[in-house]
Amino acid sequence: MGLDMSNPPGLRNRKKEETRQAISNVATLLFVEHGFEQVSVADVAREAGVARKTVFNYFARKEDLVFDREEEVRVLVRKALADRDDQPPVQTFQSLMRTLVETQHPLFRITERPIQFWQMVADSPTLTARACELQVTLADDLTEMLSATAGRPQSDPDAQLAATMLMATLVVAYRQALRAFREHRKPEAALISVMERGFVGVDAALFGTPYVTASD
Amino acid sequence: MGLDMSNPPGLRNRKKEETRQAISNVATLLFVEHGFEQVSVADVAREAGVARKTVFNYFARKEDLVFDREEEVRVLVRKALADRDDQPPVQTFQSLMRTLVETQHPLFRITERPIQFWQMVADSPTLTARACELQVTLADDLTEMLSATAGRPQSDPDAQLAATMLMATLVVAYRQALRAFREHRKPEAALISVMERGFVGVDAALFGTPYVTASD
DNA sequence: AAATAAATTTACACTGGGTGTAAAAATTGT
DNA sequence: ACAATTTTTACACCCAGTGTAAATTTATTT
Numbered sequence: 097m098g099l100d101m102s103n104p105p106g107l108r109n110r111k112k113e114e115t116r117q118a119i120s121n122v123a124t125l126l127f128v129e130h131g132f133e134q135v136s137v138a139d140v141a142r143e144a145g146v147a148r149k150t151v152f153n154y155f156a157r158k159e160d161l162v163f164d165r166e167e168e169v170r171v172l173v174r175k176a177l178a179d180r181d182d183q184p185p186v187q188t189f190q191s192l193m194r195t196l197v198e199t200q201h202p203l204f205r206i207t208e209r210p211i212q213f214w215q216m217v218a219d220s221p222t223l224t225a226r227a228c229e230l231q232v233t234l235a236d237d238l239t240e241m242l243s244a245t246a247g248r249p250q251s252d253p254d255a256q257l258a259a260t261m262l263m264a265t266l267v268v269a270y271r272q273a274l275r276a277f278r279e280h281r282k283p284e285a286a287l288i289s290v291m292e293r294g295f296v297g298v299d300a301a302l303f304g305t306p307y308v309t310a311s312d
Numbered sequence: 313m314g315l316d317m318s319n320p321p322g323l324r325n326r327k328k329e330e331t332r333q334a335i336s337n338v339a340t341l342l343f344v345e346h347g348f349e350q351v352s353v354a355d356v357a358r359e360a361g362v363a364r365k366t367v368f369n370y371f372a373r374k375e376d377l378v379f380d381r382e383e384e385v386r387v388l389v390r391k392a393l394a395d396r397d398d399q400p401p402v403q404t405f406q407s408l409m410r411t412l413v414e415t416q417h418p419l420f421r422i423t424e425r426p427i428q429f430w431q432m433v434a435d436s437p438t439l440t441a442r443a444c445e446l447q448v449t450l451a452d453d454l455t456e457m458l459s460a461t462a463g464r465p466q467s468d469p470d471a472q473l474a475a476t477m478l479m480a481t482l483v484v485a486y487r488q489a490l491r492a493f494r495e496h497r498k499p500e501a502a503l504i505s506v507m508e509r510g511f512v513g514v515d516a517a518l519f520g521t522p523y524v525t526a527s528d
Numbered sequence: 529a530a531a532t533a534a535a536t537t538t539a540c541a542c543t544g545g546g547t548g549t550a551a552a553a554a555t556t557g558t
Numbered sequence: 559a560c561a562a563t564t565t566t567t568a569c570a571c572c573c574a575g576t577g578t579a580a581a582t583t584t585a586t587t588t
Contacts (some may be wrong), residue, residue: 111536137575138573147537147538149537150537150538153536153537157575158573224445225444228441229440231444253505256488257506257513260480261480264473265473265476268476272472286469290473293470293473293518294473294477296517297473297516297518298513300513300515301509301513327554327565328565331565353545362567363566365566365567368546372546373546374544374545
């Protein structure tokens with residue numbers, strides 16, 4: 097039946113998913129209220145009614161209690177690159193981002209919720225550091241996807257440059273959107289403005305490579 | 313006498329600088345030989361003939377035993393931006409980077425030493441993460457320097473985009489240079505190739521802003 | 529339904545990074 | 559030589575994260 101091959105129901109797997117969610121929810125609540133550094137993993141465990149070890153059983157690092165949606169983004173990008181109709185890969189990626197912003201995709205819309213989430217991140221050196229890590233991980237993944245899509249060797253310099261500049265652009269665009277929101281200006285306008293500028297830059301930097309130029 | 317206001321000699325200050333260096337040197341040796349994660353701060357302290365607390369007295373984090381030259385880069389950039397002759401700031405920065413590479417500045421030349429240094433970093437998740445952090449810190453500092461130089465408000469979106477894309481470019485360029493070195497190709501060629509591409513992108517992205525366009 | 533196999537939770541002990549405190553040792557100035 | 563200041567040290571903590579083996583829960587087999 098299901099489209100969800102990854103989770104054959106069964107009592108056991110359902111409970112696993114439930115406790116995982118329970119722990120994650122409790123953690124988020126505590127972190128937002130008291131700050132990431134002020135809440136220990138032991139606190140989270142106690143509040144979730146579970147052993148400390150169980151928390152680490154589900155989340156390798158404390159920071160993973162906060163960041164656990166990277167994979168969704170990766171899937172979106174991979175799918176878009178697979179479905180593209182002989183448009184160059186960088187253009188495909190750019191279109192995807194424009195669409196996600198315009199359609200207010202849950203992971204990209206700027207509302208009160210993400211604001212306080214990123215405020216919590218900004219208030220915690222540990223979380224800020226982890227966010228940096230995730231950014232370069234995503235850039236590396238994007239590098240592989242781009243080079244694979246263009247039939248180029250892994251870690252092709254052009255792909256790496258494209259991916260890193262694209263991620264840089266998105267990070268700055270998102271930061272400016274959050275800033276705009278706090279200052280009661282249109283966040284989407286700020287986001288798109290920076291994003292389009294960045295995209296122009298990427299296209300210029302990669303001009304002549306198969307990442308921005310049609311292959312046939 | 314001194315150009316070095318920061319260190320009035322005196323027996324005490326001299327010894328401080330000596331022990332700091334001693335600890336740092338011992339640490340680097342141990343880390344390169346056995347790997348960052350395999351060597352504990354207690355090991356470093358013992359080998360340096362000093363108390364564990366003393367190590368943390370000089371270096372706030374274990375990673376700081378490895379990365380302690382960021383400030384030198386910041387100073388170089390600040391000086392170049394101050395000395396510029398009404399060239400737009402982004403161009404000044406780009407010229408500085410070209411010069412540092414061409415003149416084989418100690419912090420930028422690609423030789424056996426940095427290779428094993430960065431290999432050690434690559435082998436350690438902790439150090440890799442810290443390197444990411446430093447990258448965004450430098451980008452933020454560069455943002456401020458650029459916007460200040462152009463007489464714009466702090467955290468100007470254009471400055472932030474420029475700074476972040478510039479840092480992204482440099483990181484990719486340096487990574488490719490290391491890669492070229494390992495594969496017995498000309499590292500400088502690889503570095504410059506990526507760097508120039510990135511600079512073209514930055515100029516295109518920022519076209520029309522005071523960061524790449526002459527002010528008078 | 530009972531018994532067994534497999535996976536999960538838990539208690540416990542441990543390593544290592546990092547901090548606070550107060551005493552001991554060393555440096556400075558008079 | 560003595561007093562004031564700074565640095566080092568020993569010691570006692572807290573917290574993140576890991577390994578292990580026992581206990582508990584779920585799945586499977588007969």
